[in-house]
Amino acid sequence: MALRWLRHEAGVRYEVRSAGGTLRLYSNGVFHSQYNPAQPVTGSVWDLLLLPAFALPAGRPARVLLLGVGGGAVIRQLNTFLSPDLIVGVELNPVHLEVAHGHFGAAANNVCLLEADARQWLAAYRGPSFDLVIDDLFGHVEGEAVRAIAVDTGWCRELMRVLSPEGALVMNFESERQLRRAALWREPPLRRHWADGQVLTTPHYENAIGAFFRQMPDWGDFERRLKAHPELDARRAHCRLRYHRKPL
16 A cells, blocks of 8 residues: 655654555554545445435435544545535544545535534534534544544534434444444433434444434435445445444
């Protein structure tokens, strides 16, 4: 794998590496993000953050909030397949934002990337709600990726506050066990706000994506919407999408 870009800053080694047409972002050896414009489906965990958008009643989110931009792979996927009117990406790490702009090509007319602490930004936000909120807030400890913010009652309520009545909240967890322990689904006062909760997983990764919907999705429509895109149609031999979905 070729080294395309390197920076040392505040004790962190940042690398952008390429394998063929695929770019990968690493921080201290932790694999954060990857994207290939010729193959927008990665065949890995990042695809799972995209998929719940196809289960929304409209089949397309107009407004998206992404907490934790990383290299911007999810932004590229959203714009490739769904073209939201607005994507707001909040990222604490300025180096990640630089990589998203300069290497992953995440900048677009409908994209607003902000350098900010997600917790502080969300607490201060008083604007319009979002149809899709994605929490992909991860850091690294001793070479392992770990969630940056605990999914407790306070954090869940802040996320729910900015979600539209027909929206979906998508959260990345280190494991399905961690997902099932999260307040969002475990605590009845929070759980009653959701019409449906799903677990999305993919082979070769322990991560589990929780997708929580304000309105019950039509899963038949979901499958039809995926099949409308050759890259997401599992019937096709060259489809790279690998996922499993089950109810919480």
